[in-house]
Amino acid sequence: MAVEVHIEAEQPRTSDAELVSRTLAGDPSGFTTLVERYERSLYTLAVRTLRDREEARDATQEAFVKAYRSLHTFRPDAKFSTWIFSICYHACCDRLKRSRRYSGEEIPDRADAAPGPEAQAIANDDAGRLRAAIEALPEKYRSVITLYHLQGKQYDEIASVLGVPLGTIKTHIFRAKEQLRQILATSEREP
Amino acid sequence: MNDRTDDELDRLLASLPLEEPPAELHASILAATVERVPAEPIDPWEASAWGLLLALAVWFVPHLSDINGVIATIARAAFTLAQPAILIWLTVGVAAAFTASTLPEFSPGIYLARKGR
Structure with a gap:
């Protein structure tokens, strides 16, 4: 058959x-x-x-x-x-x-590097922790890191969207990642 | 302590799921864009009527003090329009314009477009 x-x-x-x-x-x-x-x-x-x-x-x-x-x-x-x-x-x-x-x-952008209590409650996995960490970033870094995520590392496209020079975008992404690492490290150490 | 490497952080960012929009957002975007009914265009007759009324009002206001003069002018205009010869020419003109507007091939826009090809 x-x-x-x-x-x-x-x-x-x-x-x-x-x-x-x-x-x-x-x-x-x-x-x-x-x-x-x-x-x-x-x-x-x-x-x-x-x-x-x-x-x-x-x-x-x-x-x-x-x-x-x-x-x-x-x-x-x-x-x-x-x-x-x-x-x-x-x-x-x-x-x-x-x-x-x-x-x-x-x-004001949040002065504390750690996510707030509400964000902490839902940050029980990697994605949740990262989401909470992005939320804790200052405004200029939040947008830039989100576009970095959405546009797939295309710095020039991100610069066009935000209307800022390419060099500024690179600096912002570098600093945003630094802060993300710090926030994630802090949240992972906490129970 | 920064224990994640750049690549690890990139992988983590890439694996982050997008936010789920509210269920009704899609429908409301379409309702406000492609499904939006355009406003009704103004009827030419309606526009003409409003234009005529406005013109009459503009003409009438400065003559408010001389109401007898206004009545006399309107009466003279009505009398002139009521002459048989004037009425015949007006009827012929309106009928010709109406007939021309119903012909599919008689349009200055179409003529100019064809001439330009």
Whole structure:
């Protein structure tokens, strides 16, 4: 008895530029795919930058809406991920500035290197510990290390997203990693 | 004490799962972008009517003190428009414009686009 074996060839992944072109040509499925592709990454960047899930949710939505409205300004030779990460990062910065203005005072970055008690409670494994350690970093290091994680070590892309020189990015990543190591070492020593 | 090497930290960062967005976020993004119904365009007739009313209001306000003069001007305009010859020409003009607007091939935009090819 013959057994039929179906081997499905893996569909080639449609490029972001192609999806943008499709959207601009009036096919909404292009943008739907882009949302599926970047929703989690953008939300991760927003959560880590803002440290507030509600605000992160709104910032992610705001980023997609802004991107959709200005999609015609996107240059085909640019990288879509860099473009949309940049929109999201600036939306987060605006929210941080607004919250500082309304609270009437600067929100200081945490001075203590160790995660807070709540973060400590959920940091019971490596991923949890690392997440808590990232959360304990100062704001500028949190964003840079998150993009380093999301964009796969592409320093120039990170520099474009944050709008800072490449040298500054390298320094920030170096210092962020140093602080992460210290926080992780401290949290591992504690019971 | 910094006991993790750079590679170990990189591996740890790479293995960190992304945050899980709220369940309704995807639907609300699509509702605010691709599924958003565009605002109804203004009807040309509506725009014309509002424009006419605005023009009349602009003309009328400076003449408020001379209400008799305004009434006389409106009466003169109405009398002029009511002349049979004027009415015939107006009807012919409106009918011609309406007929032309219904022809699929008669559009200055289409003509210019074809000329440019």
